[in-house]
Each structure stands twice: as structure tokens, then as C-alpha cells.
Amino acid sequence: MTRILVVEDDLALADVLAFTLRRAGFEVDLAHDGRTALALFLKEKPDLIVLDWTIPNMDGLEVCTRVRTESNTPIIMLTVRNADEDVIAALDAGADEYVTKPFSLRQLIARIRSLLRRTIGEPQGMLNAGPLSLDVERREARWGDERPPIHLTRLEMRLLMALLQNADRVMTTESLITRVWGPEGATHEMLKQLIYRLRNKIEPEPGAPTLIETIPHVGYVLNTPANHRK
Numbered sequence: 601m602t603r604i605l606v607v608e609d610d611l612a613l614a615d616v617l618a619f620t621l622r623r624a625g626f627e628v629d630l631a632h633d634g635r636t637a638l639a640l641f642l643k644e645k646p647d648l649i650v651l652d653w654t655i656p657n658m659d660g661l662e663v664c665t666r667v668r669t670e671s672n673t674p675i676i677m678l679t680v681r682n683a684d685e686d687v688i689a690a691l692d693a694g695a696d697e698y699v700t701k702p703f704s705l706r707q708l709i710a711r712i713r714s715l716l717r718r719t720i721g722e723p724q725g726m727l728n729a730g731p732l733s734l735d736v737e738r739r740e741a742r743w744g745d746e747r748p749p750i751h752l753t754r755l756e757m758r759l760l761m762a763l764l765q766n767a768d769r770v771m772t773t774e775s776l777i778t779r780v781w782g783p784e785g786a787t788h789e790m791l792k793q794l795i796y797r798l799r800n801k802i803e804p805e806p807g808a809p810t811l812i813e814t815i816p817h818v819g820y821v822l823n824t825p826a827n828h829r830k
Contacts, residue, residue, distance in 0.1 A: 634658025
């Protein structure tokens with residue numbers, strides 16, 4: 601049975617989440633602070649973590665960062681924060697989903713199931729466009745064989761995978777959102793920030809991107825690089 605670790609310091613909300621998830625068929629472990637969350641994560645090895653940002657004894661952002669040093673376990677961040685810089689911070693720490701409070705319990709369950717399906721169903725192997733390659737299993741991008749590998753978060757990997765599989769073809773914003781986050785989707789701003797982060801990692805000149813091109817009012821296209829640009 602799929603095990604979910606719920607980390608939430610609001611005891612009433614934590615109980616509601618645990619009850620709802622158990623009724624949906626999941627096993628649930630509960631933690632109300634950061635240190636307990638990390639201890640349970642290491643002991644129980646959950647399949648997914650639902651993680652509140654503002655928890656005592658180490659906030660959710662730090663917990664997320666530490667989990668990422670040990671595992672690729674999917675993480676859904678829960679928070680009342682909705683500023684762009686907060687979304688960026690959570691994604692940079694390794695969160696896979698970002699859900700703002702208040703939220704629909706039914707929608708949260710749908711997002712959990714979608715994220716688990718995407719994680720289990722991620723293809724393996726290599727994808728290439730000219731000298732740019734993606735090792736899906738390792739979540740590493742490379743420019744040829746000369747430069748060191750570029751480590752990607754799971755969201756960055758899904759985005760690059762979608763672009764590589766459709767190299768030189770324009771992908772709409774909506775189709776990219778669906779490919780990265782699933783049918784429950786995300787906001788256009790979240791995709792924009794993810795594109796920005798991926799460009800900073802793989803573009804030869806992130807300030808003047810040529811690899812991932814923005815097509816105004818439509819979406820994005822990955823231009824196959826003809827030569828290995830250092």
C-alpha cells in the first residue's frame with residue numbers, strides 16, 4: 601500500500617488530512633514538526649510527502665532540501681505563501697507540487713494520485729537533440745562529453761524531456777503544463793519560473809537564451825543545437 605508522510609503543525613488540519621488520505625486508500629504517517637518529519641522519512645521511507653512550509657523545529661523548505669539529499673521522493677508543498685519568490689524557493693528546494701491554502705481536499709487527492717502516476721511511469725533511458733542529451737534515470741543533462749553533467753530536479757527533468765521529445769516543434773503553454781504537472785495542471789507563472797530555472801542550467805548564455813525559445817502568446821520550442829556551444 602502506498603505510504604504518505606503528512607507534515608502539518610495545525611493539528612486539526614493534520615487529522616483531517618490523515619483521515620481523508622486513509623479513506624482514499626493510503627497509509628499515513630503524521631509529523632507536526634521538521635525534525636520528527638525527517639526522522640519518520642528516514643524510518644518509514646514514504647512514497648510521497650505532503651509538507652507544510654511553516655512548521656516548527658526546521659521549516660518545510662529545509663526539510664524539503666534535506667530530503668532531496670537522500671531521495672527523489674515526490675513532495676507536495678502546502679503553504680499560505682503565494683508570492684513568486686516563494687514558489688521559486690520551493691521549486692528550487694526540490695518540491696514537485698506547490699499547493700496554496702485553503703485548498704480542496706478532493707483536488708489534493710487528485711494531485712497526489714497524478715504525481716504518483718507520473719513518478720512511477722517516468723520513462724528511462726536517454727533523450728538527445730544534437731549534442732544536448734538527457735539521462736532520465738539519473739536526471740542529468742549533458743552538453744556532449746566534455747562538460748560535467750547538469751543535475752535537474754524532477755520538474756526540470758520533465759520539462760526538458762517534453763521539449764526534447766518535441767525538439768524543433770512549438771509546444772503550447774497548456775500542453776507543457778499538462779506534460780510537467782499532469783491533468784490537474786499548474787499556473788502559467790509556475791511554468792514561466794520553471795523555464796527560467798531550466799534556462800539558467802542548460803543555456804550557453806541564460807541572459808540571451810537561444811536553446812529554449814519563447815513563442816509569444818503560444819508557448820515554447822527547443823531549438824536543436826547544431827553545434828556544441830561551450
